[in-house]
Amino acid sequence: MRRRTEYPTALRDLIAQLRQMPGIGPRSAERIALWIVQSKGDRPEQIASALRSTRETVRPCVLCGFFATQELCDICADESRATDLLCVVEQATDILPLEKTSAFRGRYHSLGGRISPLDHVGPEDLRIKQLLDRVEKENFSEIIFALAADVEGEATTNYLVDLLKDKGLNLTRIAHGLPAGGGLESADELTLYQALSGRTKL
Amino acid sequence: MRRRTEYPTALRDLIAQLRQMPGIGPRSAERIALWIVQSKGDRPEQIASALRSTRETVRPCVLCGFFATQELCDICADESRATDLLCVVEQATDILPLEKTSAFRGRYHSLGGRISPLDHVGPEDLRIKQLLDRVEKENFSEIIFALAADVEGEATTNYLVDLLKDKGLNLTRIAHGLPAGGGLESADELTLYQALSGRTKL
Numbered sequence: 001m002r003r004r005t006e007y008p009t010a011l012r013d014l015i016a017q018l019r020q021m022p023g024i025g026p027r028s029a030e031r032i033a034l035w036i037v038q039s040k041g042d043r044p045e046q047i048a049s050a051l052r053s054t055r056e057t058v059r060p061c062v063l064c065g066f067f068a069t070q071e072l073c074d075i076c077a078d079e080s081r082a083t084d085l086l087c088v089v090e091q092a093t094d095i096l097p098l099e100k101t102s103a104f105r106g107r108y109h110s111l112g113g114r115i116s117p118l119d120h121v122g123p124e125d126l127r128i129k130q131l132l133d134r135v136e137k138e139n140f141s142e143i144i145f146a147l148a149a150d151v152e153g154e155a156t157t158n159y160l161v162d163l164l165k166d167k168g169l170n171l172t173r174i175a176h177g178l179p180a181g182g183g184l185e186s187a188d189e190l191t192l193y194q195a196l197s198g199r200t201k202l
Numbered sequence: 203m204r205r206r207t208e209y210p211t212a213l214r215d216l217i218a219q220l221r222q223m224p225g226i227g228p229r230s231a232e233r234i235a236l237w238i239v240q241s242k243g244d245r246p247e248q249i250a251s252a253l254r255s256t257r258e259t260v261r262p263c264v265l266c267g268f269f270a271t272q273e274l275c276d277i278c279a280d281e282s283r284a285t286d287l288l289c290v291v292e293q294a295t296d297i298l299p300l301e302k303t304s305a306f307r308g309r310y311h312s313l314g315g316r317i318s319p320l321d322h323v324g325p326e327d328l329r330i331k332q333l334l335d336r337v338e339k340e341n342f343s344e345i346i347f348a349l350a351a352d353v354e355g356e357a358t359t360n361y362l363v364d365l366l367k368d369k370g371l372n373l374t375r376i377a378h379g380l381p382a383g384g385g386l387e388s389a390d391e392l393t394l395y396q397a398l399s400g401r402t403k404l
Contacts, residue, residue, distance in 0.1 A: 005301040008271045010259045017252040021234045032223045037260050048250040050219040057212045069210045099207040
């Protein structure tokens, strides 16, 4: 049998590397790799540089876990923000969507995940000790839990509420209910149950 | 008005750079950038390295224009392939799909595009002189045109046929017709016209 014609090894290796990126399948990876090889100018080199320099300069904020280039992120360093409100989220990536609502001007704390025994993630794998330290040192009056509205998010919230319930803080969580624009016919039973039991006065 | 919270500049720059890649929109670019920042291990650095090394090592074959790490690509360097058949394609990326059919075991020549006045691409922008040189030096008996079945592909084929018609070569082009798996009801009028006029004996 004749040998099958293939791309050079360097190109095949690049395609394999690009497939590691989230949302990039074999076709996209090949398309991007061919663009990289065929680009005139130095755009691909600029991307490689941006990738490396981001890896070198962007680190988690030591306080909240959001993306930072200094020790503290822009949110923690912003003295105009309320210091008595803390919003606990699962991931650093949950912070920007909350910020975009402009509904919250306090501080954040990212746990870096949620308790999930099936994925071998226990409380000791999360930034819970750091959260308790902050509760001791900073002067919060309310802690808002903004974790996912699923089993693991709920379990993690409950676990943290247990740890914090005797500290004299208001512990709240974001509302669960019908998503904006969603009709009743497209909502599942649990969502409707939560929408009903969480009904608010008009 | 309060300042809007944003990602650090390095991260926003990385997102902008990633958006340059084909098929990557703002959401994908953000998702990939966050993966790059948050990856444990050195996968992102490996991608940057693969990107750079591919740019350094992969070049167009001097003869046919396919991807090569030596002066000649694997196809042009393969002495077991027929030397009397030449297949002309628009782009180097058209070669691998043709190879996958296993229907052709001759040589290739990539033009690097097609004549397209609207995009300011004229014959002098394509690898046509190199094609004529090869026709003089190599001993082809047939030249197969495998350009796109559209106006510009046709115009480019016709232009090259005019240049080559007095060289005593068989000039052919790949068949136009109904795509495999395609029903008549989903084919456009021109495809059906070409399928009819190109009908073959059974």
